[in-house]
Amino acid sequence: MTAPTLDRALGLHPQVSVRPEPFGALLYHFGTRRLTFLKDRRLLAVVESLADAPTARAACLAAGVPEVELPRYDRALAALAESSMLVGRTP
């Protein structure tokens, strides 16, 4: 993929279950049977609002992610997309 993940419209894979935890959240994919976790609550807020945002960037900004931290969130979301936890959707 060439465009930054932040410019894509993303959503949770329909087979992914999200469980909020004090440190962030646990994600389990019933298709790949993989478990992963979100390191902080803000990333959880981003992931939860992806489906209603035109782009991942918009979801980040709406969740209060500062501009300077955007690259870090781009990497985190890219990793989640790489493992099929997140999938692209038509905006």
Add this chain to the structure above:
Amino acid sequence: MTVTAAGTRLVDLFESGLDAPICLTWELTYACNLACSHCLSSSGRRDPRELSTAEAKAVIDELEAMQVFYVNIGGGEPTVRADFWELLDYATAHHVGVKFSTNGVRITPEAARRLAANDYVDVQISLDGATADVNDAVRGPGSYATAIKAMEHLSAAGMRNFKLSVVCTRHNIPQLDEFKALADHYGAQLRLTRLRPSGRGADVWDELHPTAGQQRELYDWLLAHGDKVLTGDSFFHLSAYGESLPGLNLCGAGRVVCLIDPVGDVYACPFAIHDEFLAGNVRAPGGFTEVWRGSELFARLRTPQHGGACASCAFYDTCKGGCMAAKFFTGLPLDGPDPECVQGYGEQQLAQRAKDGTDLPKPSGDHSRRRPVDLVLTRRRDLERSPVSDCAEDPLAGLRLT
């Protein structure tokens, strides 16, 4: 479980426990058609106190509310429960995924098609030898054929990536490549787990557990195959060879996993069915949730563990002292080395145990099928004559003067 994350170590987050388990093992019945010599739950006979269908559904409701991702259902042989399929459908309809272990006895072509159609179900076929002779010596005559037949049915039904689940023993470690080929042949994924001295496993552990040389062979084989071969994270004691194996290198007992047994007793881990590790019962007020969150035993397991005799070992941070159940059932102290410690400290400890077996814990439950017992019927000694019949009209009938 497979863990994919970089940066913060998941193991550090898990050490103090979670509000709900990630997955848990639930043994639905102690009844089993087989009598494997190493059965970790000493199964065979059904326990009459087994949870009813309604009680089992109530547990599933709790697991849904706690957002437990999936349950590992086992036994006994879970599929011999008359309501097995009903409970399976109930769980998956309530967002609790099911992975169940079976010896294959009920995996008919029809059952296989049903399983293949449900995205939230995974199946583990147990097989402890890549050939009938090695398998049947442990699992009983005909068990190899039953498992192979089940895998044929699953494969024909289009079920992909079901698990071929192997308990590693001294006799099957030389067959690792054959197991892999067998799994590949049926479109299954190989899962290797550790033999624990739990249940009847305690009786055969000395003869069946891999030798020190085989442990190294297994470790090298696992490293070579990476996360393509599953292990249930059960070999973290091998990490002390140097490189960590894929997965969670931590004893998850009471922290991220636990066991619910057929009568609703909750234990810290599937390999620790013993009063020492009993946290409570799902039938008590508050149910499973209260046991998970309020048990004193679990609170203790979630506090930082100290290495004890292992604290000064350079490898303690990688192996964390190994498996609690393996230590307990071989009579070793819980804050010392694992009996299969790859640095050899476990063997030293084993050699120091009392020769008469007094260091070994007594089993606190056994559902093995019993052999027939010869009985001789006799009359109760306190009855000198026949009990009084309803027809006896004598006013002094039954009177005994002493």
